[in-house]
Amino acid sequence: MQQVPNPIPKALIRRTGGANSLELEKENFERGQVKHLFTALVRVCVLAVISLVFLLDWSVSPCILGTHHEKGAHTFWAAVNRLPLSSNAVLCWKFCHVFHKLLRDGHPNVIKDSMRNKADLSDMSRMWGHLSEGYGKLCSIYLKLLITKxxxxxxxxxxxxxxxxxxxxxxxxxxxxxxxxxxxxxEMFDYLECELNLFLGVFSSLDMSRSVSVTAAGQCRLAPLIQVILDSSHLYDYTVKLLFKLHSCLPADTLQGHRDRFQEQFKK
Known part of the structure; x- marks a missing residue:
C-alpha cells in the first residue's frame, strides 16, 4: 500500500515564508543603504575635487567611476546643482574641467543625462561672456565647447x-x-574650432613674461588643456582622413570651403 506523504504544517509554511520575507527585506535595506552611501560619497568627491587648487587625474576618478556604477550622471548633477557656479568663476572653471573629463571617460549615458542641463549651461555661458577678462571669459568659452561636444x-x-x-x-x-x-x-570643424578657441583663450590670458606654468594659478588654467589636446588630436586626424575620402569622390571646387577652413585651423 502506497503511503501518502504528510503535508507540511501550515504553521511551518508561514514561518518559512516569513523568514524569506525578512531576508528579502534585509537585502533590500542593505542595497538601499549602499546606494545612499555611494550617492553621498560621489557628492562629497564632486565638492572636494572642485575645491582643489587644480585637478589631478586620481582626484576625479571617483566621479568617473560613479557614473559607471549608476550608469549615468544623475548623482553628479544632483551635487553640481548645489554649487554657486553662476557667482564664482573659478569654481565654474573647475566644474568645466571635471565635466569635460566625465564626458570623455564617464559612462556613455553621461552625455544623454547632461543634455537635460544644456539650457542652463547655455545661459551660464552667456552670463560669463559679459566679462571681458579673467576666468569669466574663459568659462564662457569652455561652456560653449562642452555644449558643442x-x-x-x-x-x-x-x-x-x-x-x-x-x-x-x-x-x-x-x-x-x-x-x-x-x-x-x-561638424568636426565646428567642434575643433571650439577646442582651439579655448586653447587660444587660455594662453592669451596668461602673463607669458613669467613662468606661470609652475604657479598654482597657472596650473589651474592650463590643466584643462590636456583634455583639449586629447580631443583635438583625434579631430584633426579624422578631418584629414575625411578630406582624403571626399577628394576621392567630389570635385576639388566643391571642397574649396573645406580646404580653406582646414588651413585656417591648422595655422592656429
Missing part, C-alpha cells in the same frame, strides 16, 4: 566621448555615404 556626440552616437575610433568605425559612422562624410567634416 555634447551636441556632436548626440548627433553622432557612434563616436565615444573620448573620440577614439578605428578607421573601420569611422567609415561606419559615415555609413560610407559621401554626403554624410561631407556633413560630418563640417
Amino acid at each position: 555634447m551636441e556632436f556626440h548626440v548627433k553622432n552616437p557612434r563616436f565615444p566621448g573620448n573620440l577614439q575610433m578605428s578607421n573601420r568605425q569611422l567609415d561606419e559612422a559615415g555609413e560610407n555615404d559621401v554626403n554624410n562624410f561631407f556633413q560630418l567634416t563640417v
Whole structure:
C-alpha cells in the first residue's frame, strides 16, 4: 500500500515564508543603504575635487567611476546643482574641467543625462561672456565647447566621448555615404574650432613674461588643456582622413570651403 506523504504544517509554511520575507527585506535595506552611501560619497568627491587648487587625474576618478556604477550622471548633477557656479568663476572653471573629463571617460549615458542641463549651461555661458577678462571669459568659452561636444556626440552616437575610433568605425559612422562624410567634416570643424578657441583663450590670458606654468594659478588654467589636446588630436586626424575620402569622390571646387577652413585651423 502506497503511503501518502504528510503535508507540511501550515504553521511551518508561514514561518518559512516569513523568514524569506525578512531576508528579502534585509537585502533590500542593505542595497538601499549602499546606494545612499555611494550617492553621498560621489557628492562629497564632486565638492572636494572642485575645491582643489587644480585637478589631478586620481582626484576625479571617483566621479568617473560613479557614473559607471549608476550608469549615468544623475548623482553628479544632483551635487553640481548645489554649487554657486553662476557667482564664482573659478569654481565654474573647475566644474568645466571635471565635466569635460566625465564626458570623455564617464559612462556613455553621461552625455544623454547632461543634455537635460544644456539650457542652463547655455545661459551660464552667456552670463560669463559679459566679462571681458579673467576666468569669466574663459568659462564662457569652455561652456560653449562642452555644449558643442555634447551636441556632436548626440548627433553622432557612434563616436565615444573620448573620440577614439578605428578607421573601420569611422567609415561606419559615415555609413560610407559621401554626403554624410561631407556633413560630418563640417561638424568636426565646428567642434575643433571650439577646442582651439579655448586653447587660444587660455594662453592669451596668461602673463607669458613669467613662468606661470609652475604657479598654482597657472596650473589651474592650463590643466584643462590636456583634455583639449586629447580631443583635438583625434579631430584633426579624422578631418584629414575625411578630406582624403571626399577628394576621392567630389570635385576639388566643391571642397574649396573645406580646404580653406582646414588651413585656417591648422595655422592656429
